[in-house]
Amino acid sequence: MRWEGRRLWTSRGRRAASAGLQKALEHTLGVSQNQVPLEESILQKTGKVSVVGLEGVITYDTKYAVRQHEELTWKHAPGRKAKYLEDPMNSERDAMLRLMAVPLINWMRG
Numbered sequence: 001m002r003w004e005g006r007r008l009w010t011s012r013g014r015r016a017a018s019a020g021l022q023k024a025l026e027h028t029l030g031v032s033q034n035q036v037p038l039e040e041s042i043l044q045k046t047g048k049v050s051v052v053g054l055e056g057v058i059t060y061d062t063k064y065a066v067r068q069h070e071e072l073t074w075k076h077a078p079g080r081k082a083k084y085l086e087d088p089m090n091s092e093r094d095a096m097l098r099l100m101a102v103p104l105i106n107w108m109r110g
Contacts, residue, residue: 014054016107020100021056025049027099029058031088036060037068037076058085 026049036044046061072082
C-alpha cells in the first residue's frame with residue numbers, strides 16, 4: 001500500500017474506508033452467526049452490523065445476549081458456544097484487515 005498522507009482523509013477516502021469496515025464487520029458477523037447459541041434462533045436473528053463513518057459495531061440485541069456470551073459453563077448445541085462474538089473478532093482479524101484494505105487500495109489506485 002502506498003501512503004499519500006492527507007489524501008487518505010478526503011471524503012472519497014473516508015467512504016472507501018467505511019465501505020471496507022462494513023465488509024469486514026459483515027464477514028465477522030457471518031462467522032459469529034455460525035457460533036451463536038441456538039435454541040429458538042431469537043438471539044441469532046438480532047445480530048447486525050452498524051457503521052457510521054469510520055466507526056462500526058456488531059451487536060446482538062436481546063436481554064440475555066451478554067450473559068450468553070460470557071457464561072462459559074452453559075451447555076450448547078455442537079458448534080455453538082459462549083464467546084460467539086469475541087472469538088470470531090480474534091480469529092478473523094487478518095481477514096478483516098484484508099477486507100478493510102481492498103476498498104482503500106482500489107481508491108488509491110483510482
